[in-house]
Amino acid sequence: MSSSSQTRSASWMPAVSLSIVGLVILMMGSPASGMDVLVTHHLNALNGTLVKLSCTFTSCYKVDHAKFAMNWTYKESSNATDEEEEMFMTYKHRMTTVKTARFGDRVLFAGNLDKNDVSVTISDIQLSDNGIYNCYVRNPPDRQQGHGAINLSVLTELPPPRDSTIAVAIGASVGGILALLILSMVVVKCIRRKQKQEPLSDEQKTDEEGKTDGEGGAEEGTNLMMKPEATQKV
Numbered sequence: 001m002s003s004s005s006q007t008r009s010a011s012w013m014p015a016v017s018l019s020i021v022g023l024v025i026l027m028m029g030s031p032a033s034g035m036d037v038l039v040t041h042h043l044n045a046l047n048g049t050l051v052k053l054s055c056t057f058t059s060c061y062k063v064d065h066a067k068f069a070m071n072w073t074y075k076e077s078s079n080a081t082d083e084e085e086e087m088f089m090t091y092k093h094r095m096t097t098v099k100t101a102r103f104g105d106r107v108l109f110a111g112n113l114d115k116n117d118v119s120v121t122i123s124d125i126q127l128s129d130n131g132i133y134n135c136y137v138r139n140p141p142d143r144q145q146g147h148g149a150i151n152l153s154v155l156t157e158l159p160p161p162r163d164s165t166i167a168v169a170i171g172a173s174v175g176g177i178l179a180l181l182i183l184s185m186v187v188v189k190c191i192r193r194k195q196k197q198e199p200l201s202d203e204q205k206t207d208e209e210g211k212t213d214g215e216g217g218a219e220e221g222t223n224l225m226m227k228p229e230a231t232q233k234v
Helices: 003-029 164-197 202-212 218-224
Strands: 036-039 041-047 050-053 055-058 067-074 086-092 095-097 107-109 120-122 131-138 144-155
Touching: 036 131, 036 144, 041 050, 050 086, 055 144, 067 164, 095 107, 107 218
Parallel strands: 041 144
Antiparallel strands: 036 055, 050 120, 067 086, 067 131, 086 095, 107 120, 131 144
C-alpha cells in the first residue's frame, strides 16, 4: 500500500473509533421504548426500474400473525398533510395491497413476517414517485409502534460510481464490529424493556383485545396504525 493510501486509511480510524464509541453510549443510554424499525433513509432509483423499499424491525417478541399490524404509506413531501398521506399496503390478519391511482398494480410485498421483514417492491418506478415512504409496524405485546421513513429520489440517470476501495474495506471491518455491538445492545434493551413493562390489568387487556378484534382491511388498518402526528412526533 502506498504512503498516501496509508495516510488516508489512518485518517479514517479516529472517526470510526469515535462512531463506535458514540453508538455504544447512545444505545446503552437509550430508554427501553418501542421496537426499532430499520430502513434506508435516503434511496436513489433509476426511472423505469424496479425498486425495493426495505423495512425490517427488531422486537423482543415473536410475531403473532393474529395481532401484528403494518402500514406502508406515501406522501409527496414532509410538508404534506395527513389527508395527503396515502396508504398502499397494509397488514391486519392478512397482507392487503391497497390499489391507488398513483401505484396501481405496481406494488408487491417482498418481505417475510417470520423474519421481521415487511419490505415491498415498486415496479416501473416513475419520476412522479419521488417522495417519502413510511413504514409503520406494531407487534404486540410491544406497546409502541415502530416507524421508519424512506426519502426516495427517482433519477433519469445514476451518478458514476466512485473509487472507494479503502472505504469499502474499512466499512466491512467496522460493519462486523457494529453488528456484534448492535446484537448485544438489542439483547440488553429487550431485557430492560421486559423488566420495565408492567403487566396489563384485566381491564386493559379487555380494552386492547377489543381494538384488535374483527377482520382486517384497508380501513381498519388505517385506524389501527396511528400516524406520528396523532401519537408522538418522529
